[in-house]
Every structure is written in C-alpha cells, then in structure tokens.
Amino acid sequence: MPDPDVPVALADTYQGIGRLGVAFSGGVDSSVVLAAAQRTLGPDRVIAILGVSPSLPAAERTGAHTVAGHIGVPVVEVQTYEGEQAAYQANGPDRCFHCKDELFTRIDDEIVQAHRLDAVAYGENADDARRPDRPGSRAAAEHRVLRPLAEAGLGKKAVRELARAWRLPSADKPAAPCLASRIPHFQEVTPQKLAQVEQAEAALRALGLEDLRVRHHGEIARLELTPADLLRSATSPLREQVRDAVRQAGFRWVTLDLGGLQSGEFTLRVLNRD
Incomplete structure (x- = not known):
C-alpha cells in the first residue's frame, strides 16, 4: 500500500516501476526523490547511485552515504570521467551537460543491467526546470531519466517541507553545486x-x-x-x-x-x- 505521507502527484510518478535507481548527491532534492521512492516502492526495489569524480568533495561523498543510510537504501558508487573530456575541461555554459551526460552514460553502461533497473530518476525540481542555466536537464532528457519532483510540480519550498516532515538529515542542507x-x-x-x-x-x-x-x-x-x-x-x-x-x-x-x-x-x- 502506498505511503500516505507521499503526495499523490509524486507517488504517481513511480507507478509501473519495478526497480528504480536514483542519481543521488545527498542534497535535499535527490534525498526527497530517494525517500519517496523508498516509501512508494519499498527499500528492496530502490538503489541510490552516487557519481564519484574529482568534482565531488570528500565531505559530500560521506554525507551522501549518511543520508542514504538514514533513508534505508543502499548506495552504489559509479566512477565518472568527465574531467578527461575536452568539452568539460573547456568549461562553457554547457559544462553541466557533459557532466550529467557522462554520469547517465556510466549508469546506463554499468549499473542498469547489473541491478536490473527499470528506470533511473534524478532530483530536478519544478523551479529548476524553469531556469535557463540547467543544461544538465537536457542530458537527462536524452537518457530518458525521470524527473519525479518536476513532473509532480514540486518546487524548492515544497521539497524542503517534505524533507523536514520526513526528518531527512539533508532537510536544511544548503545547495552544494559541484x-x-x-x-x-x-x-x-x-x-x-x-x-x-x-x-x-x-x-x-x-x-x-x-x-x-x-x-x-x-x-x-x-x-x-x-x-x-x-x-x-x-x-x-x-x-x-x-x-x-x-x-x-x-x-x-x-x-x-x-x-x-x-x-x-x-x-x-x-x-x-x-
């Protein structure tokens, strides 16, 4: 039975999914996506996928494991190599596209089949979906990555409220871009x-x-x-x-x-x- 604490619009985005991987950073958005999946699908049908590279601070890596452990979902780390790509090194306004494209490609190649995933989701919220400086969302679209928060119409304020209601360790965590x-x-x-x-x-x-x-x-x-x-x-x-x-x-x-x-x-x- 679905968890009554998960908003219906958010729970609906997980319908029909057998096993889900969540591209996870430990920030409030991906934490809510992960927690909602755990509450809707069950902990045995969800994994958190953490991309690891020199652009991820060691403290953020440790913190992500802590949050996922609190939620009760295992973490699978995937090494990413965006730093070796000339387009990423060039650091144009589309840098985030190359980073997310590398992450989702590695997930497709190394994680999906190994963990029998039906889908992958990430933490773009409805407010971010309207911003012009989010080229990473284009990479998500090209890899058919789900956006539960954006699809459910949940913006930053609503996401924070859910995180606090569920007592997630990341509820009041400041944004931590790479x-x-x-x-x-x-x-x-x-x-x-x-x-x-x-x-x-x-x-x-x-x-x-x-x-x-x-x-x-x-x-x-x-x-x-x-x-x-x-x-x-x-x-x-x-x-x-x-x-x-x-x-x-x-x-x-x-x-x-x-x-x-x-x-x-x-x-x-x-x-x-x-």
Whole structure:
C-alpha cells in the first residue's frame, strides 16, 4: 500500500516501476526523490547511485552515504570521467551537460543491467526546470531519466517541507553545486583547481562559516558568504584566519564579494550577456 505521507502527484510518478535507481548527491532534492521512492516502492526495489569524480568533495561523498543510510537504501558508487573530456575541461555554459551526460552514460553502461533497473530518476525540481542555466536537464532528457519532483510540480519550498516532515538529515542542507561551478566559464577546469577550491571551502567551514562558495580566479579567491558571515569575516580575528586558511589552499589573494551568495552566477552572467 502506498505511503500516505507521499503526495499523490509524486507517488504517481513511480507507478509501473519495478526497480528504480536514483542519481543521488545527498542534497535535499535527490534525498526527497530517494525517500519517496523508498516509501512508494519499498527499500528492496530502490538503489541510490552516487557519481564519484574529482568534482565531488570528500565531505559530500560521506554525507551522501549518511543520508542514504538514514533513508534505508543502499548506495552504489559509479566512477565518472568527465574531467578527461575536452568539452568539460573547456568549461562553457554547457559544462553541466557533459557532466550529467557522462554520469547517465556510466549508469546506463554499468549499473542498469547489473541491478536490473527499470528506470533511473534524478532530483530536478519544478523551479529548476524553469531556469535557463540547467543544461544538465537536457542530458537527462536524452537518457530518458525521470524527473519525479518536476513532473509532480514540486518546487524548492515544497521539497524542503517534505524533507523536514520526513526528518531527512539533508532537510536544511544548503545547495552544494559541484566544485567545477566555482571556476568562471571558458577558464579550464583542472584537478588542481578543484582541489584548491575543496581545500579552501573545507577550511572555511572548519572556522564556522556555513553556506559559502570559493570562486577560483587564478591567484585570487573570491569568497561568497551569507550576510552574517560576510560581516564576521571582515572583522578581526576571523579576518586573518579566513585569509590564512584560503592562502594555504594555494591562492595568493583573498577577497570578499559584497554581493554575497550568487547561485549559478557564472552561467547566468554569460547567458545575460548573450
């Protein structure tokens, strides 16, 4: 019998599926897709699929396993190699397409048959489906990946409410785009740059800063912080600690962006210019 806590429109998107794989990051959207599948289909008919590459921070990998364990669904990791593709390295506004295309191709080739999956789903919500800076959704469409949240008309607010109602560990987790999103478009994505960003962001979180981005501009690190953390980070002694932590990641200069957090900023800037 379907779980009454799953909205009917969402539960309906799982009808007719025997076994489902969910492309899973541990973020709130994919967590709700996974939890709804577990509640609708049962834990024995669902797996979480985690793509692993240098663009995935180690903390995010660990966190994804924690969330999936809480939901009660096993995690299957798949190694992806988008970083070896010239189109991905070139870092155009379609970079996410090449990343998602690589992930879904690996899932098709290595996971679907091995785990007898009837379908694969991922966590695009209804709000993201309307945004112009989501080339990854084109890859999902080409691979016939399901979008339960978008199809059910659930936007960010509704997804958060479900995650809180189900007490998911990721319910209030800030958005965590891949590390490559910190590099301006048309500047090459390299493992070294990704490692610098990961080290700097981990060090800042260790200092008590939470929702943040370290944008990579060569020798310059541009920090996007919440208003409260922006004010704290401009004041001693935290100012010196922030500077030193980011410099240890290999940056020469550290700047604070007065505009704060700007989701999808690099892609939106290119699209608006065009």
